[in-house]
Amino acid sequence: MSSLEKLVDLHCHLMPYVDDGAYDEDECLELLKREAAQGVRTICLTPHLRADMFETTDEEVQEHFAQVQRLAREAELPLTLYHSREYHYDRILRSRLQTRDLRPLGAGNTLLVEFSGREDEAEMLEAVDRVRRSGYTPLVAHVERCFAIHEDWAFAHELRSAGALLQVNAGSILGREGLRQKLLTRKLLQKDLVTVIASDAHDTSVRVPELGLCAEHLENKFGRGLARRLLWENPTAILNGQTIRGE
Numbered sequence: 001m002s003s004l005e006k007l008v009d010l011h012c013h014l015m016p017y018v019d020d021g022a023y024d025e026d027e028c029l030e031l032l033k034r035e036a037a038q039g040v041r042t043i044c045l046t047p048h049l050r051a052d053m054f055e056t057t058d059e060e061v062q063e064h065f066a067q068v069q070r071l072a073r074e075a076e077l078p079l080t081l082y083h084s085r086e087y088h089y090d091r092i093l094r095s096r097l098q099t100r101d102l103r104p105l106g107a108g109n110t111l112l113v114e115f116s117g118r119e120d121e122a123e124m125l126e127a128v129d130r131v132r133r134s135g136y137t138p139l140v141a142h143v144e145r146c147f148a149i150h151e152d153w154a155f156a157h158e159l160r161s162a163g164a165l166l167q168v169n170a171g172s173i174l175g176r177e178g179l180r181q182k183l184l185t186r187k188l189l190q191k192d193l194v195t196v197i198a199s200d201a202h203d204t205s206v207r208v209p210e211l212g213l214c215a216e217h218l219e220n221k222f223g224r225g226l227a228r229r230l231l232w233e234n235p236t237a238i239l240n241g242q243t244i245r246g247e
């Protein structure tokens with residue numbers, strides 16, 4: 001276990017029956033237990049909202065959130081839970097940006113925004129600009145999967161300059177997604193371009209919660225300061241609607 005004992009997970013699919021995450025209540029409970037065992041104390045559940053794929057309504061998410069809270073309470077897990085969405089950048093998000101019918105991460109104005117990965121640099125910058133002009137700050141989900149970043153990691157600088165925050169998956173850092181992703185995330189970490197690391201956990205077998213393991217890895221490779229900032233300070237600031245240090 002890492003010496004960091006109060007990690008925050010801002011991006012995960014632990015809520016059952018709403019997307020391709022937890023299959024049922026049993027798997028949800030097991031995932032909550034694993035998060036707690038990894039040293040996580042605060043979780044924001046982020047079910048997908050994606051046109052033609054995951055269109056679960058906010059009301060359904062609200063109902064299932066109550067169910068997850070009950071599971072955590074009955075198991076006496078030391079977890080504080082929030083819920084938001086992982087918004088795919090598509091027609092639903094673009095329309096909701098106009099009506100501001102969106103649920104940010106915690107008390108601030110940060111939205112977890114997922115790209116298909118195939119967008120080019122201009123399309124990504126246009127999207128960031130559109131989200132920002134609507135009054136929100138985009139936190140780009142698993143930015144290491146985006147083709148534009150694979151082509152040129154330095155494009156991450158431009159995204160940051162345009163006002164985007166960048167999230168990387170713990171699994172990519174730990175090499176679960178292959179060597180290419182691992183090397184890319186290492187570069188982004190070395191260049192201090194990452195804002196938040198999250199689990200993006202979906203299940204108990206393949207895409208599992210392992211933020212504690214990732215914290216240990218980061219402490220060894222980059223020092224405790226970086227681990228603390230990306231796994232605790234920055235996600236906490238986002239949830240509280242506070243400015244992130246250095247932004």
Ligand SMILES: [Fe+2]
Nearest residue numbers: 011012086200
């Ligand atoms: Fe996700």
